[in-house]
Amino acid sequence: YRALVLLVISCPCALVISVPLGYFGGIGAASRKGILVKGGNVLDALRDIKTVAFDKTGTLTRGVFEVSRILPREGVEEKEVLHAAALAESRSNHPIARSILQAAGMQYILEKVETHEVSGKGVAARHKSGDILAGSAAFLKEHGIAVPEPDAPGTVVYVARNGAYLGLILVSDILRPESAQAVRDLHDMGIAKVAMLTGDRRSGAAWVAEALKVDEVRAELLPEDKVAALESFGPKEQTMFVGDGINDAPVLAGAGVGVAMGGLGAQAAVEIADAVILDDSPARAADLIRIGARTRAIVWQNIVMSIGIKAVVMILGIVGLAGLWEAVFADVGVALLAVLNAARTARG
């Protein structure tokens, strides 16, 4: 009889059911918030996060640019700068390229032009009107072209043709309305550092950083520099990166937890990331960390509860104080309690 009692108690149902169920619940809670989490291990990894780094363009900002000003070199017309830029950008699907085509007119995508896009820098193009470069200051400097620094804020696209500087186009982006709250929430929940990584020029990044009160800004980064920047913030397991995947797929893969923007994000980024934010709101980063912590807490409660109750009833069984009814409670009863507790994770 005692052997039977012990046999019933020692059935590990509660443990076996409740742990995966807790993670399923966590994944369900996340999906209700519009976050696709790719596995229970991701929810677990969130516990160690100390630094959260955001990409700027498309993540903290809307990533929908508009041409705000064109500043040609002396003797060059605005139209000429825009025309050259549109030719170069006609094959790119970078948000900056789209804004330039929008301003110039879509007919440029019909032109015969050979383009070579350098991720995080710009585009080099060959057209019958000449060899065109459109991109960052660093990109033109690489090709031996000196460029002026405008004192207007915003992102700059420098344009050159046949090795001569033509002018620059200022494109502006706006902050996502949720970004400031996202940074505040992360600070409030005890994240040590909120950083921003961007390929944009320093002054294009500074106003965003100031408006959002992020702790650290790294600007003028190429995709591979972003990986190094993230590594400099601490061990991989303690870092989370949130990005739209345009020029930042490598760092999504290199972060402890990589989170991609699902709406705006590139296909490759969505595949590489550990979690995907479907509504593109950066505020989901804090939600995700919160859900991870809650899931873990509930899973541990279940482990401690089921082993604890089983141990107590087992001792009572050995000394003859617990019979089959108590054993059945320690098995099925505890399993049910664990399932009910695990279901709480799903409610977020």
Ligand code: ADP
């Ligand atoms: P972020 O890191 O903020 O998401 P990106 O890495 O997408 O920004 O781009 C970084 C910088 O590279 C831009 O600010 C721009 O100066 C330049 N750049 C990248 N692609 C293009 C392009 N297609 N046309 C012009 N400039 C580009």
Ligand code: MG
């Ligand atoms: Mg980006």
